[in-house]
Amino acid sequence: MSRPSAEGVPDGIRLAGIGDEAAPGLAGQIGAVAELGWHRLELRTIDGTPVARLDEQAFRRAVGLLESAGTSVAGVASKIGDWSRPVTGDFALDLDELDVLARRCDVLGTRLVRIMSYPSGGLDEPEWGRRARERLRELALRAEDHGLVLAHENCAGWAGDRADRMIDLVTGIGSPALRLLFDIGNGVAHGYPSLPMLREILPYVVHVHVKDACVGKGGEVAFVAPGAGQAEVAECLRLLLRHGYGGVLSIEPHIALAPHLGSGAGDPAAFVAYGRAFEHLLGEIGGAR
Template identity: 45%
Template sequence: MKSPYSMSGIADEAASSIAVQIATHKAIGLSHIELRSVDGSPIDALGKSEVSALIARIKQADFVVDCLDSRIGNWSRTVEYPLDDELAEIDRLADICHALGCKSVRIMSYSRGTFSAHDWQERAIERLFVFVNRAKEHGIMLLHENCDGFAGRSPSDTLRMLRLVDSTNLRLLFDTGNGLAYGYDALAFLRPIVDFVDHVHIKDGMKSGGEVTYCRAGCGHAGVAACLALLFSSGYRGVFSIEPHLAVLPHAGRADPENDRRIGLYTECAVSAGDLVRDVWHGITQHV
């Protein structure tokens, strides 16, 4: 019986090269893939020939691309980042989306930097209006992640963003493990926003003394199983994409060499996450 949900993964956590990213997903048994970078370059920064090669490889592998993970509004940028540059990113990513049959681009809502809380929020909202309008022109969806950024701090801030921007081209990406790094309980964050979630990242870890050590899903403190149960009970039937953070830590600028160990860690996390999602799904359906 076909599963009502799909498993995927942010493939650059397995390997830098797209060939190995694809091969790893095939070996795991995945037909879905989430793209963030290739050979160390963000997707939007790839040259024309590199994009053409990427598209050809994905199509040859017959993969479904669930989401393109952009740098728009991310933890490395403040609201002073050139707006035109980010609009150009949306344009480039939209072209790649159309070529791959992908509809979603991940965004965030900026690091605070030296701005006051009011200026940070107001300027971020103004930019999101512009981005969403551009996304609407391209026919793509922007997915805001609960990561660094004013709208990722709390569910009330997330809901405020959705209310003010008020667009069907803006939905949410929920990461089960981000609360470990940003100081909130994932399940408590998810409850008020669950109906707006269109994509899920699976991450888990253990926090001790302010430090987070990432681990396989279900083995840490993030409450991944409870989040999955809430998502399923609320009608979510979308993609669960792994982001293990075992060999790759973007915030820390760390990426282990492309080797069998890195691939093995990613594979273990994909298999364990798939098992956990399946077990939670079966638990939910048995009680319906």
């Protein structure tokens, strides 16, 4: 039996989790957030297949499971511009994925699609940036036509680890369909502090991933419970709350699954334990904004 969210979690805060961090199959993903009392998923893969690549029968089955469980979808984590698609690659892959997700997001009842800004493919920085901006401009225009919001994550790509470049994308392209997703833990893995970046990009953040990590001996990155690492999770959450952040806080533990490395698998028990730790952390900081 599920329980309500932890006492002390600030009013209006919506909690979710990236489902495949809990389990490969959708039933397990739904069960994990239900056990937490959240009933909200961010979808990335189902049985190892990205949402846009599911065949129609599998997609209809997924929609039926979500509707039966009363689980809503906070957003879809796409592969557009991610670490597997350099800016020198075939742009048609991204345009086709966006077209598919436009139809599927409408059915799923969400507008938010996570994107990145392309690995360089060996290009020098000026050409890399020019091509990345050109592609994101076209994607934003199409997303605007579809009523979607593309949320660029501070991860792989031209603007992945630079606040100034993220702001350049959003303000330079000037589309309401392009905004930012801030992953609190990515800075540890990519070598920059989280809190200063969040301060700079805060006005454009529409979605947040909650992750924590620490750097051990030899520079190896280990992902840990929220608040137990070096990502300044509590400080970032306080900043978001003080400024009236109204989006979703979505956990991405990386405790059992490392999708960028292609290793591990979702673990429902680890996911639920992470969610409980996150609720506890939110309860502790809820009154101290």
